[in-house]
Amino acid sequence: MQDLPKTFDHAEAEPRLYQAHEKSGLFAPQGEGDPYAIVIPPPNVTGSLHVGHALNTTLQDILCRFRRRQGRRVLWQFGTDHAGIATQMVVERQMAERQEPHRRDIGRDAFVEKVWQWKAESGGTIEKQLRRLGASLDWSRGRFTMDEGLSAAVRKVFVELYNEGLIYRDKRLVNWDPKFQTAISDLEVENTEVNGHMWRFAYPLADGPVGDIKEIVIATTRPETMLGDGAVAVHPGDERYKDLIGKMVRLPIADRLIPIIADEYPDPEFGSGAVKITGAHDFNDFEVARRHDIPMIVLMDEEARMIATPENQVPERYHGVDRFEARKMVVAEIEELGLGRGVDDKVIMQPFGDRSGVVIEPMLTDQWYVDAKTLAVPAIEAVKSGKTQFVPANWSKTYFQWMDNIEPWCISRQLWWGHRIPVWYGPDGTPFCAEHESDALRMATEHYEGESVTLVQDSDVLDTWFSSALWPFSTLGWPEETSEQQEFYPTAVLSTAFDIIFFWVARMMMMALHFKKDVPFETVYIHALVRDENGQKMSKSKGNVIDPMEFVDEFGADPLRFALAAQATQGRDLSLSKSRVEGYRNFRTKLWNAARFLQIREIPITGVKTDPSTLKLPLNRWMAHEAAAMAKAVAEGVEAFRFDDAASAVYQFTWRTYCDWCIELAKPVLDDGTPDEIAETKAVLGETLEAILVALEPMMPFVSREIYAAMNEGSAAFDDLGWPASDFSDPAAATEMEMAVALISEIRSTRTEVNVPVAAKLSLLAVGAPRDVRDQLVAQASAIGRMARIEGITHADEPPKGAIQFVSEGVTYALPVADVIDLGAEMARLDKDITTAQGQLKKAEGKLGNERFVAKAPPEVVAEERARVTKFSEELKQLEAAKARLAAL
RNA sequence: GGUCGCGUAGCUCAGCGGUAGAGCACUCGCUUCACACGCGAGUGGUCGCUGGUUCGAUCCCAGCCGCGACCACCA
Numbered sequence: 001m002q003d004l005p006k007t008f009d010h011a012e013a014e015p016r017l018y019q020a021h022e023k024s025g026l027f028a029p030q031g032e033g034d035p036y037a038i039v040i041p042p043p044n045v046t047g048s049l050h051v052g053h054a055l056n057t058t059l060q061d062i063l064c065r066f067r068r069r070q071g072r073r074v075l076w077q078f079g080t081d082h083a084g085i086a087t088q089m090v091v092e093r094q095m096a097e098r099q100e101p102h103r104r105d106i107g108r109d110a111f112v113e114k115v116w117q118w119k120a121e122s123g124g125t126i127e128k129q130l131r132r133l134g135a136s137l138d139w140s141r142g143r144f145t146m147d148e149g150l151s152a153a154v155r156k157v158f159v160e161l162y163n164e165g166l167i168y169r170d171k172r173l174v175n176w177d178p179k180f181q182t183a184i185s186d187l188e189v190e191n192t193e194v195n196g197h198m199w200r201f202a203y204p205l206a207d208g209p210v211g212d213i214k215e216i217v218i219a220t221t222r223p224e225t226m227l228g229d230g231a232v233a234v235h236p237g238d239e240r241y242k243d244l245i246g247k248m249v250r251l252p253i254a255d256r257l258i259p260i261i262a263d264e265y266p267d268p269e270f271g272s273g274a275v276k277i278t279g280a281h282d283f284n285d286f287e288v289a290r291r292h293d294i295p296m297i298v299l300m301d302e303e304a305r306m307i308a309t310p311e312n313q314v315p316e317r318y319h320g321v322d323r324f325e326a327r328k329m330v331v332a333e334i335e336e337l338g339l340g341r342g343v344d345d346k347v348i349m350q351p352f353g354d355r356s357g358v359v360i361e362p363m364l365t366d367q368w369y370v371d372a373k374t375l376a377v378p379a380i381e382a383v384k385s386g387k388t389q390f391v392p393a394n395w396s397k398t399y400f401q402w403m404d405n406i407e408p409w410c411i412s413r414q415l416w417w418g419h420r421i422p423v424w425y426g427p428d429g430t431p432f433c434a435e436h437e438s439d440a441l442r443m444a445t446e447h448y449e450g451e452s453v454t455l456v457q458d459s460d461v462l463d464t465w466f467s468s469a470l471w472p473f474s475t476l477g478w479p480e481e482t483s484e485q486q487e488f489y490p491t492a493v494l495s496t497a498f499d500i501i502f503f504w505v506a507r508m509m510m511m512a513l514h515f516k517k518d519v520p521f522e523t524v525y526i527h528a529l530v531r532d533e534n535g536q537k538m539s540k541s542k543g544n545v546i547d548p549m550e551f552v553d554e555f556g557a558d559p560l561r562f563a564l565a566a567q568a569t570q571g572r573d574l575s576l577s578k579s580r581v582e583g584y585r586n587f588r589t590k591l592w593n594a595a596r597f598l599q600i601r602e603i604p605i606t607g608v609k610t611d612p613s614t615l616k617l618p619l620n621r622w623m624a625h626e627a628a629a630m631a632k633a634v635a636e637g638v639e640a641f642r643f644d645d646a647a648s649a650v651y652q653f654t655w656r657t658y659c660d661w662c663i664e665l666a667k668p669v670l671d672d673g674t675p676d677e678i679a680e681t682k683a684v685l686g687e688t689l690e691a692i693l694v695a696l697e698p699m700m701p702f703v704s705r706e707i708y709a710a711m712n713e714g715s716a717a718f719d720d721l722g723w724p725a726s727d728f729s730d731p732a733a734a735t736e737m738e739m740a741v742a743l744i745s746e747i748r749s750t751r752t753e754v755n756v757p758v759a760a761k762l763s764l765l766a767v768g769a770p771r772d773v774r775d776q777l778v779a780q781a782s783a784i785g786r787m788a789r790i791e792g793i794t795h796a797d798e799p800p801k802g803a804i805q806f807v808s809e810g811v812t813y814a815l816p817v818a819d820v821i822d823l824g825a826e827m828a829r830l831d832k833d834i835t836t837a838q839g840q841l842k843k844a845e846g847k848l849g850n851e852r853f854v855a856k857a858p859p860e861v862v863a864e865e866r867a868r869v870t871k872f873s874e875e876l877k878q879l880e881a882a883k884a885r886l887a888a889l
Numbered sequence: 890g891g892u893c894g895c896g897u898a899g900c901u902c903a904g905c906g907g908u909a910g911a912g913c914a915c916u917c918g919c920u921u922c923a924c925a926c927g928c929g930a931g932u933g934g935u936c937g938c939u940g941g942u943u944c945g946a947u948c949c950c951a952g953c954c955g956c957g958a959c960c961a962c963c964a
Contacts, residue, residue: 006924007926191960191961191962198964218964219963219964220964221964222964233964265963265964266963266964267963267964269963270963270964271963271964272964274964275963275964276964277964278964282964284962284963284964285964349961349962394893394894395893397892397893398892398893398959398960401891401892401893401959401960402959402960405960405961498958498959499958499959502959502960529958533900533901534900534901535901535957537957537958566911566912567901567902569902569903571894571895572894572895572902572903573894573895573957573958574901574902575900575901575902576901577900577901577913579900579901579912579913579914580901580912580913582913582926583912583913583926584912585926586924586926586927587926588926589924589926589927590923590924590926590927592923592924593923593924593926593927594923594924595923596923596924597923597924598923599923600922600923601923644902644903645903648903648911648912651911651912652911659923659924660928663923745929745930748929748930749929749930749931751929751930752917752918752929752930752931753930753931755918758918758919758921758929759919759921789921839908840908843908844908847907847944847945850944850945851944852944852945853944853945854944855944856943856944856945857907857944857945858907861907861944861945864907864908865907868908
């Protein structure tokens with residue numbers, strides 16, 4: 001044994017222990033066991049660790065470390081994501097700050113080169129932080145979504161889906177981000193309520209009044225789009241407008257004629273019942289326009305500034321005007337024309353880019369789409385059939401809800417950082433989709449019948465999530481046939497947050513089932529959201545963001561990990577607070593000190609496993625019994641993703657059972673026992689500590705290794721120890737020890753309540769105790785003496801006068817003192833016990849008094865109640881006798 | 890509008906059909922030879938409200954009240 005210092009210096013020990021562990025190579029798959037794989041959700045390569053990462057990483061690490069103990073061949077695959085928009089945004093911002101030329105001025109290749117440079121400089125932060133957290137990731141096979149292999153996988157997937165018609169190019173409305181000047185997917189749009197206005201404009205009938213109607217009033221929250229109106233729609237059943245259908249109105253400002261059409265889309269109950277149709281700038285209008293072949297008039301450029309062209313007939317004065325400026329101009333001009341028909345304040349849902357924060361503009365552009373509807377079919381089926389299971393199961397509903405209504409996935413981005421779309425165009429625009437330019441050229445040569453042509457590659461890149469969707473198999477080497485896929489696919493668990501189900505989980509399901517013909521993972525564990533100590537969602541604007549590394553600095557990774565695990569319940573978010581982390585730091589110290597106690601008593605971990613059934617002392621049998629139950633509870637917790645239960649089991653056992661009772665009860669044995677008893681107790685204390693360390697290691701990998709290293713005198717390396725599974729159980733020993741525990745607690749409680757001085761030693765008198773109790777009292781005498789400050793246990797048929805009395809497990813005990821210290825307090829104490837017993841008795845009797853209870857409740861429940869009546873009435877009788885004797889003084 | 894979740898001790902949360910639990914906080918006592926990041930003893934809850942099912946409900950069902958999340962939205 002090496003001396004454990006007085007305290008555990010996490011700042012010194014954790015990095016040292018991690019390095020040693022990493023160096024050992026044990027993070028890579030070991031042995032011949034059943035394979036078990038988890039692929040980490042790839043963090044942004046240039047990102048840093050936030051609390052969500054800390055939680056998810058901790059839980060995955062617990063799963064992996066636990067499975068290694070069970071002898072599984074574990075692969076925890078590491079990798080990072082190129083995070084297209086996010087990364088490009090950061091680099092552009094940095095260039096602007098340094099007053100460097102804009103990316104467009106330096107050109108695509110130079111810009112992409114700059115991003116790679118930036119990755120080289122700032123990448124690696126998150127890896128360092130994951131290491132500090134103790135993540136036992138297999139760094140040796142780390143991947144990056146834009147590395148050679150994964151890029152090849154992306155190209156192959158694109159080409160195959162293209163050839164199958166599941167990827168196609170289409171001109172339709174997309175969510176356009178005017179800041180980044182790219183299309184984004186529906187998921188990247190955040191709809192937020194904002195205070196807006198709804199204006200009403202009158203469009204005059206072009207051919208004069210119909211009856212007494214001379215205009216039609218439309219409502220809009222976006223006046224600037226009226227310049228692109230192609231029609232006004234009314235509901236076919238709307239009596240008010242029946243005669244107007246087919247007539248023309250004169251569109252003000254633009255001064256064009258547009259028709260009044262009938263369509264089911266307008267709601268006659270809402271507003272005027274007439275809707276302006278701007279096919280090129282509104283998703284609903286787009287559908288209406290397409291149905292009626294209404295022209296779609298594009299009003300804006302890529303930065304969402306108005307454009308005036310001969311085609312769109314927008315007045316020249318609008319050219320180059322920002323859309324919100326144009327809105328003011330339109331409103332003013334309508335008023336000037338006398339066509340304003342009022343304006344109301346209105347809360348409207350406005351779409352914002354989740355990264356850029358600017359208002360998204362629906363734009364009519366050519367983009368690449370994935371036919372998600374088709375790919376979703378097997379992905380839905382896989383979850384329905386249970387091939388892939390969500391934990392907690394409720395999340396499958398969220399998954400179905402989205403998958404059942406899935407829209408085409410827009411995968412092209414007008415960015416430079418990312419996987420370039422593998423399509424090349426010929427001079428006449430003919431596309432050639434191929435994994436490599438040389439293949440495209442060959443196809444072109446064939447297409448143009450030998451004519452040599454120059455091809456131009458599509459300038460767009462793919463949505464970041466496109467490459468992420470391939471993650472579970474691309475990281476394992478696909479499309480090459482690799483042994484990793486043979487062994488580890490499908491992976492066991494994917495652990496992630498709920499907000500990524502659509503972005504990522506669903507898309508992995510679709511891609512994996514299409515290309516691997518099997519689910520990517522058997523379980524999708526959806527972890528909670530980490531909130532601040534007040535249950536508030538963390539956000540930069542609120543200033544309540546917790547940096548997990550600060551906790552690591554102050555307390556170490558172990559307490560943070562334990563706090564996260566202990567709070568990782570299912571179906572509820574968790575609140576992370578400093579006091580909680582601090583509490584588990586205290587727990588770590590408690591364990592540390594228990595180990596120090598063992599060292600002082602020269603109790604090492606020997607690696608020798610005693611057969612618990614050969615143990616003589618009830619204390620030791622009990623310890624083995626409880627340790628087995630603890631290990632079982634921890635295993636069951638981890639297996640069921642109940643990390644809270646697992647953490648609680650090891651915490652309670654370590655502190656409440658092992659430290660509070662086992663060690664304390666062992667002290668008298670170690671001091672006064674026979675050599676055999678001492679040897680046995682030492683052995684069991686050491687073995688139990690080993691079981692604690694092994695069971696705790698998934699959650700607190702650092703302190704457990706440090707203690708083991710210092711205490712171990714056997715030959716086994718810590719990582720070679722298997723899970724401390726044991727089916728040993730000894731209810732008789734448990735009962736005996738629990739009786740001693742209850743008695744000691746009762747004596748302590750009684751002493752305190754009647755103000756017996758702490759230092760005073762009392763003798764204990766068992767009144768009329770039955771034989772078995774008397775035997776147990778003899779056996780536990782030294783423990784009771786030491787822990788309850790009792791000197792001498794005797795027996796009597798009658799309690800002496802002037803003694804403090806209490807009842808434990810049906811036996812009356814007396815603590816004779818020279819004078820009852822505090823007669824009033826003693827009376828009050830007895831009264832309190834009497835009230836409690838009366839309450840319990842009344843409750844049980846009440847139940848038994850109900851004949852329907854006796855008739856209908858299960859017999860064992862009825863028997864239990866009968867036993868309770870007996871127990872409490874006996875106790876009551878004894879307590880009342882005690883009180884009477886006290887009163888007689 | 891649809892879907893999901895949550896209201897249990899001062900705080901953060903377990904439990905979920907048969908005697909209300911944990912951690913932290915709080916009160917009192919203790920330099921007891923592993924540990925004051927500790928030890929011992931306590932205080933604290935009509936388990937959101939109202940009905941229903943049941944011998945029995947914090948737990949199941951319905952409605953309501955309050956809070957939150959996600960999705961979709963009326964121009």
